[in-house]
Amino acid sequence: MKRSQLPRAEFDHDPDELIRVVLFCPHPDKAIKMLGVTKSQFEAWQRGIEAVPRSAFAFLVLWGQKTAPSGWGLFSGLRLDDDGDYLRHHAFRHRIRFDDLASLPEYWRLQALAQAQAETIEQIIIERNFYREQCQREAKFGLMLNRIFRA
Incomplete structure (x- = not known):
């Protein structure tokens, strides 16, 4: 009897999902390194010789999705771009580079500075308008007085 050439698992799972994450793993070398298994063991999973452990299956599913699951609160829906360099969320147009995360304190400081600058400009405009009106009153x-003393 010939053995199946498809991956198998000994727990409840979606067989299509198991095949997708094990056979069509986008970067098997990275997966092997991250799972801490040998290449021959990973190939045995792919050929169905050994059953895929639940932890390896769960890791490959999460790693393959590149999307934060719903249990992650506000971070759910965050998705890595295909190249893995950018985070993207469906609610925002912009994407975030990993290097930008290190610059977040600087962005926050700049935002506070811009807010303070806007408030200062608003105060200067109010003072300018006051002094302009005051000068016009004093000029009148x-x-x-000039007409009275000339006469």
């Missing part, structure tokens, strides 16, 4: 009073 000065003209009246």
Whole structure:
């Protein structure tokens, strides 16, 4: 009797998902390294010689999705781009590079600085308008005094 050439597992699972994550793993060398298994053991999983452990299956499913699951709160839905360099969320247009995460404190500081600058400009405009009106009032009073003393 010939043995199946497809991956197998000894726990409840979706067979299509098992085949997808084990046979069509995008980077098997990285997966082998991250799982801490040998290449021959991974190939035995692919050929169905050994059953795929539940932990390896769960890891490969999560790693293959590149999307944070719903249990991650506000971070659920975050997705890695195909190259793995950018985080993207369905609610936002922009994507975040990993290097940008290190710069977040600088972004926060710049945002506070921009807010303080906007408030300062608003205060300067209020003061400018006050002094402009004051100068116009004093100029009118000065003209009246000038006419009185010239006469």
